Amino acid sequence: MRVAVLSHALRVAGGLSAGKNLIGALSRVAPWHEYLLVVPHGAGYEEVVARFPRAAGVFYRRRFGHLGRWYYDAFRVPHIVSRFRPDIVLSLNNRGVGSSRWCQVVLCHDPHLFYAERHFSSELLRNRLIKRYHKFRLRRDLRHTAVLLCQTHVAEQRIRMLFGYRGKAVLCPNAVSRVVLDRDNACASDGRLGRFAGRWIMFCLTRYYPHKNLEVIVDLYQRFRQQLDDTVVLLTISPDQHPKAQKLLKRIERLHLSGHIVNLGPLSQEELATYFRACHALLLPTLLESFSGTYLEAMQFGLPILTSDLDFAREICGQAALYFDPWDAASLRDAVLRLKADQSLARQLVAAGRWRVQNRFRSWDEIARDLVRTLEDVAAGRLSAADEEPVPVAGARAA
Secondary structure, eight states, X not given: OEEEEEOTTOOSHHHHHHHHHHHHHHHHHOTTSEEEEEEETTSXXXXXXXXXXXXXXXXXXXXXXXXXXXXXXXXXXXXXXXXXXXXEEEEOSSSOOSOSSSXXXXXXXXXXXXXXXXXXXXXXXXXXXXXXXXXXXXXXXXXXXXXEEESSHHHHHHHHXXXXXXXXXXXXXXXXXXXXXXXXXXXXXXXXXXXXXTSEEEEXXXXXXXXXXXXXXXXXXXXXXXXXXXXXXXXXXXXXXXXXXXXXXXXXXXXXOTTTEEEOOOOOGGGHHHHHHHOSEEEEOOSOOSOOHHHHHHHHTTOOEEEEOSHHHHHHHGGGEEEEOTTOHHHHHHHHHHHHHOHHHHHHHHHHHHHHHHHTBOOHHHHHHHHHHHHHHHHTTXXXXXXXXXXXXXXXXXX
């Protein structure tokens, strides 16, 4: 089977991790197929592509901003795919090729496309307009999609309701990165952690995006610093990730909160195990997710989770998290103080998380095997896009 895999949009943060892990798993579980891999240049995919015995790599160099990306998607990608003559196209880019010439399977994992703008209203107007265009493209491309891949049931339901999609849908969730798992067995030390001895540490592992809602952490300490005096939050952002990232860091300094909100800067996947082991809880006040792999990593490392009381978080975390209203700093304070004071609750959350990661979720190789079976069935005509009932879940075990 000839498979064209499009992932050139997955170059940063969670998208990059998911793209590299899933494509890498394909090289292990189905190396006998022939692949065309369209991936971003300079994002670490070169090593992944080299693992395939039968693959051609096309490395997309981002030029001329969003206009250059539009031209590449509209003209270059169809040309590249046409020359390859695939039996099936697997797009991990939240949209298809935009043509009915090929049988297409599309993974939609950008939550901006199926959540209301209230969840990212603080985003720049330019970026909100771009997301509206992407939503328009997805609506159009769904007409040519044989199977839609979603990371959660919540995402599938939202896409069906918003776009009126009535075709096949298969769950293709996230998993813990192999790099993080390998590093779990060999944690290194980090001298920066010594300064937090005796304090209750919350790990906020994320790149800066407005929908990550990091501003509520500043609100938390601005209003309730005395009640939270022995706590600290570790951020992992960089001021160049977004225009508002630098504003956030300057606000922390201006309010003299740098003793409570410490920015470590971006961490490599090899460094994550050290911090998961050293912290007391994972804190994610996010307003918008499809399937954050950070939740699974916290469960894997035995960390209780503090996160937003929203549908995406509840589906993934279940009873492994203590939830709060992400729009209310007082609600976040109450959750922090409750978890900090109740060791029994913390142990319950950790136990629930370990059970979920062992029984509800699977490895990247298992997810890739199910995905390959889906691709083979679609290419052979064994899955009909006209069927409306969801097919069995790929990558998630029954509750």
